[in-house]
Each structure stands twice: as C-alpha cells, then as structure tokens.
Amino acid sequence: MKKSAQRLLSIAAALILTTSILLTGCGNKETSAANGSNNGGLEVTELRYQGGAGSVTFPELAEDLGYLAPLKLNYIGNTISGPQDIQSVVTGDTDFGGAFNGAIVKLLAAKAPITPVIAYYGVDDNTWxxxxxxxxxxxxxxxxxxxxxxxxxxxxxxxxxxxxxxxxxxxxxxxxxxxxxxxxxxxxxxxxxxxxxxxxxxxxxxxxxxxxxxxxxxxxxxxxxxxxGVFSAGSYVLKSDFIKENPNTTRKFVEATAKAIEWARTTPRDEVVARFEKIIAERGRKEDAGNIKYWKSTGIAGKGGLISDKEFDTWVNWLVKEGTIEEGELEGKNLYTNDFNPFLNEK
The missing domain is CATH 3.40.190.10 (Periplasmic binding protein-like II)
Structure with a gap:
C-alpha cells in the first residue's frame, strides 16, 4: 500500500508538472501577444548588436534620444570590422550589423540572406x-x-x-x-x-x-x-527572414535610426559631440572617448540614411571587373530597401 501511494503521488506530481509546463507555454504566447499590443505592435522588442569602442552608433543615439522606445538594444560586444559585423547577422549571433556596401554586395553575391535597410556612414567634405x-x-x-x-x-x-x-x-x-x-x-x-x-x-x-x-x-x-565624391559608403543589414517576420520591429528600427541620423546632420556639431560623450560616459564600458571630440559629420549622403542605386551599382560593377560575378547577375536597385525609411517620400 505504501509503495502504491508513493507511485500515485509520483504520477500526480508528473501530471501537475506537465500541466504547469503546458500552461506556462500558453501563458508565454499570450504574454507575447499582449506585449505586442502594449509595445506598438512590435513583434520583437529587443535587438542584439555589436558596438565600437569609443564611438556611438546611430541606433545607440536613437535609443538615447528616445526615438527607439519601446524597442531596446542589447549590446553583446564590439565588432572588429564591418565584414565580421554583417557575418554575425548571417549566423544569427546578432540581429543587425553594418558594413561597407562593397562587402555587403560580396556577401549577397554568395547568396547571404540579408537586406540593407539604411545607410550609416559615408564620405563628404568633412569626413573622408x-x-x-x-x-x-x-x-x-x-x-x-x-x-x-x-x-x-x-x-x-x-x-x-x-x-x-x-x-x-x-x-x-x-x-x-x-x-x-x-x-x-x-x-x-x-x-x-x-x-x-x-x-x-x-x-x-x-x-x-x-x-x-x-x-x-x-x-x-x-x-x-x-x-x-560625396556618397554613403556603408549600410545596416537585417536578415531577410527577420524583416518578413517582423515588419513592425524593422520599421521602428529604421525610423528611429533615420531620425537619429537627421538629428546628427542638423544639430550643431558641439551639441552632437556633447551628446556622444554623455552616452559613452553613462554606458560604463571603460572606454576612451577622446576621439569623439574630433567628430565632424555623419558623412551620409541621403536624408535619414536613404540608400541610392549607385551606392550599390558601383560595387556590383567592381565585382564584375574582378570576375567575382557575371555581368547582369546582380542589380544595385534590387539589393536594398528604403521601404521602412520615413524620409523615402522626401527623396
């Protein structure tokens, strides 16, 4: 009798645990749906990314300015280069990353499932x-x-x-x-x-x-x-599947980053530098912010980081000359999207 009672208790405990797990799973789905409605319909509310020592990215600036909320950034470390940064997006270690457009084209030629969504650095009279x-x-x-x-x-x-x-x-x-x-x-x-x-x-x-x-x-x-001449040289990319599955989050990320870029383009330089210094001091990564005082401009050609065909066509043509891809294999206009950028209609 004693053993039978213990066996019944064990079965009951297992049933309770199983039911608890099932209910927890259901509860998580309901919570996610509720969070979506409470967070502007965002499918995902946190994006993993790599930063740079002693520098401030435009998504980081967007978060500090309040443009990104309720979307949050999750810093996982510093990137060592643009190619490494976008490769981390391909492998799923991060949700977004940035690199030189030529490096992006090379990865796209290798059938990488990524899409450039906004320019983030470039060349102008002050930055080259x-x-x-x-x-x-x-x-x-x-x-x-x-x-x-x-x-x-x-x-x-x-x-x-x-x-x-x-x-x-x-x-x-x-x-x-x-x-x-x-x-x-x-x-x-x-x-x-x-x-x-x-x-x-x-x-x-x-x-x-x-x-x-x-x-x-x-x-x-x-x-x-x-x-x-003056041109945007690099773009942030997201995985193409991420964009398809999370259009609201993608739009929020691009809109906030675009607004931060325009803030930096139109705000007096000293004020931008002061904001960058504040961000670096408050995030506590034990980094040297000395070079920030020499910041001059975004270098970005398109308003709000809008991308143009030529900024990809240039490097498509370069890869054709290098023999990496065949002529007509890729077209610049098909490699990126401005669809989520709020400044598209002002182009």
Missing amino acids: NGYYVLDGSPIKSAKDLIGKKIAVNTLGAHHEFVIKEYLHRAGLTADEIKQVTLVVVPPITGEQTLRANQVDVATLGGVLRDKALERGGITPLFTDKDLF
Missing part, C-alpha cells in the same frame, strides 16, 4: 579617408604602387575596394594589381607604421588623419572622395 605617403616618396602614381605595401584596417572592406578601384581606373592589369600588397594594420598605428617605413602607404581618416597632418611630413596620394 586619405591614402598617404611620406613627403619625398618616389610613389607619385598608381603604377608606382606595384611591388609596394599599403596599410589597411581590414581586408574585404572599404579600404581594399577603394584602393583597387584606384588601381583599376589607372589602367593596371589584374597581374599588376596582385603585386600591390595590402597589410592589415590597426588604424591607431597606421601613421607610425608609415613613418617607420614598414609600409609605403598608410590609410588615414578622421582624427588619426588630422593628427598626422598636424605633425606634417605626409601627403595624400589619393582619397576616397577624389574617386567617388
């Missing part, structure tokens, strides 16, 4: 990158780079594409371009590497460029602005 040589260097033209070394921050991203476009435009053959060596050097040590003659050309932008120019003794061989 130069490819510098020492004063007195024998390097005066693209031909002179054959057999030489150029310092870049990472491979497969902005600097590599710009350098190779410069070489292509100068008429170098594929074999000659292969003889120009790209050396990965942390941006902070690029100037030092150049001055120590460890490389022949260093890629410098922003505060690192400005400080190097103050010290003198260097001159630009070319700049990305020389080649392409």
Whole structure:
C-alpha cells in the first residue's frame, strides 16, 4: 500500500508538472501577444548588436534620444570590422550589423540572406579617408604602387575596394594589381607604421588623419572622395527572414535610426559631440572617448540614411571587373530597401 501511494503521488506530481509546463507555454504566447499590443505592435522588442569602442552608433543615439522606445538594444560586444559585423547577422549571433556596401554586395553575391535597410556612414567634405605617403616618396602614381605595401584596417572592406578601384581606373592589369600588397594594420598605428617605413602607404581618416597632418611630413596620394565624391559608403543589414517576420520591429528600427541620423546632420556639431560623450560616459564600458571630440559629420549622403542605386551599382560593377560575378547577375536597385525609411517620400 505504501509503495502504491508513493507511485500515485509520483504520477500526480508528473501530471501537475506537465500541466504547469503546458500552461506556462500558453501563458508565454499570450504574454507575447499582449506585449505586442502594449509595445506598438512590435513583434520583437529587443535587438542584439555589436558596438565600437569609443564611438556611438546611430541606433545607440536613437535609443538615447528616445526615438527607439519601446524597442531596446542589447549590446553583446564590439565588432572588429564591418565584414565580421554583417557575418554575425548571417549566423544569427546578432540581429543587425553594418558594413561597407562593397562587402555587403560580396556577401549577397554568395547568396547571404540579408537586406540593407539604411545607410550609416559615408564620405563628404568633412569626413573622408586619405591614402598617404611620406613627403619625398618616389610613389607619385598608381603604377608606382606595384611591388609596394599599403596599410589597411581590414581586408574585404572599404579600404581594399577603394584602393583597387584606384588601381583599376589607372589602367593596371589584374597581374599588376596582385603585386600591390595590402597589410592589415590597426588604424591607431597606421601613421607610425608609415613613418617607420614598414609600409609605403598608410590609410588615414578622421582624427588619426588630422593628427598626422598636424605633425606634417605626409601627403595624400589619393582619397576616397577624389574617386567617388560625396556618397554613403556603408549600410545596416537585417536578415531577410527577420524583416518578413517582423515588419513592425524593422520599421521602428529604421525610423528611429533615420531620425537619429537627421538629428546628427542638423544639430550643431558641439551639441552632437556633447551628446556622444554623455552616452559613452553613462554606458560604463571603460572606454576612451577622446576621439569623439574630433567628430565632424555623419558623412551620409541621403536624408535619414536613404540608400541610392549607385551606392550599390558601383560595387556590383567592381565585382564584375574582378570576375567575382557575371555581368547582369546582380542589380544595385534590387539589393536594398528604403521601404521602412520615413524620409523615402522626401527623396
């Protein structure tokens, strides 16, 4: 009898546990639906992302300005490069990431299930990158780079594409371009590497460029602005399935980021810098915010981060020239969407 009673109690406990699990599952679904109605109909209320040490992304600015609520950001660490950042989106480790448009096109050519939704950095009169040589260097033209070394921050991203476009435009053959060596050097040590003659050309932008120019003794061989003028250079991407399954969350993310971009574009520079410094101080990541004071502009060409066909066509054509894809395989206008951007009708 005692054993039978214990057995009945065990069965009853199991039934209670099973019922509890089932009810919890149902309860979670109901709670999610309720949360959706309480949060502006958002399908997802949190987005995982990677940041950058000593810098503020536009989604982070949007959250601080109150544009993103009730959507929240979940910082999981710092990215090491644009290609790594968007690869994390593909693998599902993050929900959004940003990279140079050429790197995005290359990933799309490999059938990656991502869609660019808003531009987040670019080149203008105040924000650009130069490819510098020492004063007195024998390097005066693209031909002179054959057999030489150029310092870049990472491979497969902005600097590599710009350098190779410069070489292509100068008429170098594929074999000659292969003889120009790209050396990965942390941006902070690029100037030092150049001055120590460890490389022949260093890629410098922003505060690192400005400080190097103050010290003198260097001159630009070319700049990305020389080649392409004012243009948005990189975009945030989301997985295509995420957009399809979470249209309201996607719209909220893009709208908030677009508004933050316009805030930064139209607010006095000193006020923008002060806001960035406040964000960095309050998030407590133990990072150096010293470079923020040298911030000059967003560099973004389109209002609210609107993307244009040419900002992808340029790199589609580049990959065709490289032999990576066939002509007509990709079209810039089919690679991105502005549909969630509130400034689309003002284009």
